Amino acid sequence: GQNIDQPTEMTATEGAIVQINCTYQTSGFNGLFWYQQHAGEAPTFLSYNVLDGLEEKGRFSSFLSRSKGYSYLLLKELQMKDSASYLCAASDSNYQLIWGAGTKLIIKP
């Protein structure tokens, strides 16, 4: 079957760095998306990885290892506004997205 695993909840301190992991098992693979979702709001796009390696975009970076079925989202210089859920989604061979349940990130001052 197809499956996405990510931690349910993480806590970090303002100004620190946090890494949110995601492992996936899909029928074929075409890429990995990360979305941010603030409580009560819609998901918004953060990143899309197709090739292995790290892609940096400001304070946020995303990493992909296709051979390991693994990705992570790295958030640097954490701010209170980064408190949100982070959703991992893998695109399968039919380009359908398989979504993880999301990681709720709590930032403490």
Add this chain to the structure above:
Amino acid sequence: IAGITQAPTSQILAAGRRMTLRCTQDMRHNAMYWYRQDLGLGLRLIHYSNTAGTTGKGEVPDGYSVSRANTDDFPLTLASAVPSQTSVYFCASSEEGPEDTQYFGPGTRLTVL
């Protein structure tokens, strides 16, 4: 430019009633999607449309129907609501298909009693 709008924002519905959730996008995207989001679960695809005039079933289509008469609108209908359809419903669109970034509407919170 509004992006994607959904209506209503929230609704309480008696079981057995018919309900249509509306979704409109102004980005001229070809593909549109309906998801439901339940606590502890990932977004689950209900129905999708790759282009106007075509629709397809997602992971959890039972009890729901959609239509795509034009590019902009993609309504979701619950023919006879049941309590298990209590959820937050998100409409999304992407430029060509699911391989593209999806843009989400603000969601509709539906409670079926």
